Amino acid sequence: MVRQEISGGVAVLTLAHPPVNALGAALRAGLDAALAEATRDEAVRAIVIAAEGRVFVAGADIGEFGKPPRPPMLPEVLARIEASPKPVVAAIGGAALGGGLELALACHARVVGPGARLGLPEIKLGLIPGAGGTQRLPRLVGPEAAFALMLGGEPLEAGKALALGLADALEPGDLVAAARVQALRLAEAGSWSRERAERLDPGARAGFEAAAAEALRRSPDSPNVAALADAVRAGFDLPFGEALAVERARFLALLDDPRAKALRYAFFAEREAARVPGLSRDTPRRPIRKAAVIGAGTMGGGIAMCFAQAGIPVTVIEAEEPALARGLDRIRALYAASRARGSLSAEAEAERLGLIGGAIGLERAGEADIVVEAAFEDMAVKTGIFATLDRVARPGAILATNTSYLDLDAIAAATARPQDVIGLHFFSPANVMRLVEVVRGAATAPDVLATGLDLARRLGKLPVTVGVCFGFVGNRMLARRSAAAERLLLEGALPHAVDAAIRDFGFRMGPFAMADLAGLDIGWRTRKATGGVAPVADALCAQGRFGQKTGRGFYRYPEGARAGERDPEVEALIEAESARRGIARRAFAPEEIVARLMYPMVNEGARILEEGIAARPGDIDTIWLNGYNWPAWRGGPLHWADTIGLAAVAADLARFADASGDADLAPAPLLARLAAQGAGFASLAGPAGPA
Numbered sequence: 001m002v003r004q005e006i007s008g009g010v011a012v013l014t015l016a017h018p019p020v021n022a023l024g025a026a027l028r029a030g031l032d033a034a035l036a037e038a039t040r041d042e043a044v045r046a047i048v049i050a051a052e053g054r055v056f057v058a059g060a061d062i063g064e065f066g067k068p069p070r071p072p073m074l075p076e077v078l079a080r081i082e083a084s085p086k087p088v089v090a091a092i093g094g095a096a097l098g099g100g101l102e103l104a105l106a107c108h109a110r111v112v113g114p115g116a117r118l119g120l121p122e123i124k125l126g127l128i129p130g131a132g133g134t135q136r137l138p139r140l141v142g143p144e145a146a147f148a149l150m151l152g153g154e155p156l157e158a159g160k161a162l163a164l165g166l167a168d169a170l171e172p173g174d175l176v177a178a179a180r181v182q183a184l185r186l187a188e189a190g191s192w193s194r195e196r197a198e199r200l201d202p203g204a205r206a207g208f209e210a211a212a213a214e215a216l217r218r219s220p221d222s223p224n225v226a227a228l229a230d231a232v233r234a235g236f237d238l239p240f241g242e243a244l245a246v247e248r249a250r251f252l253a254l255l256d257d258p259r260a261k262a263l264r265y266a267f268f269a270e271r272e273a274a275r276v277p278g279l280s281r282d283t284p285r286r287p288i289r290k291a292a293v294i295g296a297g298t299m300g301g302g303i304a305m306c307f308a309q310a311g312i313p314v315t316v317i318e319a320e321e322p323a324l325a326r327g328l329d330r331i332r333a334l335y336a337a338s339r340a341r342g343s344l345s346a347e348a349e350a351e352r353l354g355l356i357g358g359a360i361g362l363e364r365a366g367e368a369d370i371v372v373e374a375a376f377e378d379m380a381v382k383t384g385i386f387a388t389l390d391r392v393a394r395p396g397a398i399l400a401t402n403t404s405y406l407d408l409d410a411i412a413a414a415t416a417r418p419q420d421v422i423g424l425h426f427f428s429p430a431n432v433m434r435l436v437e438v439v440r441g442a443a444t445a446p447d448v449l450a451t452g453l454d455l456a457r458r459l460g461k462l463p464v465t466v467g468v469c470f471g472f473v474g475n476r477m478l479a480r481r482s483a484a485a486e487r488l489l490l491e492g493a494l495p496h497a498v499d500a501a502i503r504d505f506g507f508r509m510g511p512f513a514m515a516d517l518a519g520l521d522i523g524w525r526t527r528k529a530t531g532g533v534a535p536v537a538d539a540l541c542a543q544g545r546f547g548q549k550t551g552r553g554f555y556r557y558p559e560g561a562r563a564g565e566r567d568p569e570v571e572a573l574i575e576a577e578s579a580r581r582g583i584a585r586r587a588f589a590p591e592e593i594v595a596r597l598m599y600p601m602v603n604e605g606a607r608i609l610e611e612g613i614a615a616r617p618g619d620i621d622t623i624w625l626n627g628y629n630w631p632a633w634r635g636g637p638l639h640w641a642d643t644i645g646l647a648a649v650a651a652d653l654a655r656f657a658d659a660s661g662d663a664d665l666a667p668a669p670l671l672a673r674l675a676a677q678g679a680g681f682a683s684l685a686g687p688a689g690p691a
């Protein structure tokens with residue numbers, strides 16, 4: 001696990017623990033032993049710690065968290081490195097994250113390669129650095145810069161790390177050779193063991209405190225932001241060793257916080273979602289060199305931008321010139337806005353625009369290796385397009401649809417090559433949202449699915465494989481929430497109260513504000529096509545209230561208003577609708593609103609699992625976390641339901657079903673079974689990592 005090579009007075013210790021050199025117990029022990037040996041060996045004057053593989057060290061082994069501790073603990077190993085009688089230099093070629101960077105910080109110098117990325121991302125796992133990061137980083141780069149890095153959690157690239165003083169040298173060539181030279185230089189100068197400041201510089205305190213106050217103002221309820229500020233503050237108030245103890249205590253306390261557990265669950269669920277039943281590394285892939293997108297609307301344009309960003313030439317195809325011109329103009333405007341904001345350079349903008357072409361007529365899709373249809377959401381329109389694509393697309397091309405509700409198998413049946421048809425359900429705005437539901441049809445060939453997944457990753461997306469059903473995973477569950485929200489309106493809640501309860505739950509927006517933003521006409525059209533009913537939303541649409549774009553929806557949006565305002569007309573309409581149906585209105589507490597909206601979604605998730613539409617609970621949670629802004633620290637709807645207890649969820653659902661007469665609300669068989677066993681969704685084949 002740790003290779004040791006000694007030559008020219010330098011011991012190079014190479015960490016070799018694939019895939020990411022996570023610092024599990026065995027690697028910690030191996031490193032500790034190798035260090036002790038190198039320290040004893042008189043032929044060794046200096047030590048280099050290097051690593052095999054793309055990643056230097058991804059941090060502590062997250063899978064060990066929550067299990068009984070296995071010595072040696074990382075802080076002890078790092079203390080021994082720091083106190084080493086021989087200088088230790090880290091040679092960092094790839095990512096050094098969390099405990100990986102803390103390891104490098106305990107070394108006496110850091111030499112990085114151009115591909116190095118240095119960061120302390122613990123905050124994203126609901127934690128703070130727990131192996132000296134909150135003390136060693138501020139002493140190296142200053143408390144304010146260190147606090148900003150730990151608060152953001154984003155890694156620095158090599159050049160920036162060098163500029164900040166986090167890295168001592170940037171070596172584009174032989175990294176280990178450069179680290180050896182550096183280590184010998186330190187040994188000769190005898191200056192590696194220079195005194196570490198016992199306390200942080202009091203002159204830097206005001207700047208740090210201002211940044212800490214701002215962070216707490218922005219995240220008043222995040223336990224780890226407060227803990228991070230306290231740990232850094234301890235560096236001003238206490239000697240190094242005592243400040244380390246403060247950090248460690250805060251880190252260990254956070255490990256048990258349910259919010260941190262949910263974030264760890266999500267980390268592993270996301271990675272588990274990459275494992276798709278029936279596929280393997282050996283499944284062949286089809287080459288994707290050119291793409292075509294059918295439809296220059298918001299969705300089609302966003303998808304085309306994803307291809308351009310990945311360097312894949314893409315042709316946007318429309319039926320008529322004005323629609324194409326409008327679509328291409330919209331893309332240009334989005335890029336111009338990014339450039340104005342400073343998030344896109346003029347060169348990158350020109351490069352991307354150079355990759356996006358426009359064309360009229362489906363025949364122009366003939367050269368593409370993949371065609372993504374993003375036309376109007378209507379079965380006849382889609383089958384018409386696919387029948388034509390069948391004629392014009394080159395043999396072996398992947399034919400993808402961006403449908404969000406329609407039956408992929410019916411669309412595939414319009415072609416003579418259903419094995420080449422797949423769903424790529426992007427979320428809006430497609431160039432921003434990370435999630436893609438990759439829909440596997442009954443006939444989709446394994447190499448087509450594998451290529452679709454790879455392509456989504458190439459586009460910077462997070463693909464999750466789903467099966468065919470109305471709305472797939474995300475929208476099918478969302479439909480339950482929308483129906484429940486409508487029902488609540490009729491029973492006595494008002495839009496602003498429902499939205500407030502859902503925001504307090506952790507969503508950035510409530511369902512009604514969200515519907516106003518998306519446009520109420522979208523759901524209206526779908527309901528008309530599918531026989532769905534939403535009494536309040538339908539009545540609003542009948543009055544031309546389509547949401548923000550018409551200035552009126554569930555809320556009203558006076559000229560210049562940033563958020564919607566309560567609208568007495570809407571509230572009167574809702575009350576009239578209740579009266580018409582003979583429903584006695586009553587008040588709802590926020591907890592009841594949450595249960596009424598979320599439990600039916602959880603129930604639908606159970607049905608989705610039972611039908612095999614999603615392979616595992618973690619896939620469903622990954623979809624909700626990345627496509628619907630489910631609050632990350634609640635770990636996704638099914639993980640959240642587990643934290644409540646499925647027996648309680650099932651009992652409430654049974655009550656809702658009785659009270660409403662809606663049999664769909666009764667606990668799904670899988671949910672009822674798990675509840676009866678006292679088990680949770682986690683007991684099903686779930687994410688590999690522990691919670």
Ligand code: 3H9
Nearest residue numbers: 022058059060061062063074097098099121129130131271
């Ligand atoms: C920490 O360090 C706390 C300390 O302050 C205090 C300690 C006392 N542990 O992401 P990938 C697995 S907290 C265990 O697909 P990539 C991952 O599950 C930690 N496993 O690769 C996957 O397994 P599988 C702070 C880990 O190339 C495989 O490695 N560190 C860990 O897209 C490949 O992962 C972080 O938060 C881990 N730490 O990205 C960094 N990391 O193949 C977390 C990865 O079985 N890691 N695995 O599904 C990352 O951000 C990315 O993995 C990385 C590589 C950028 C490194």
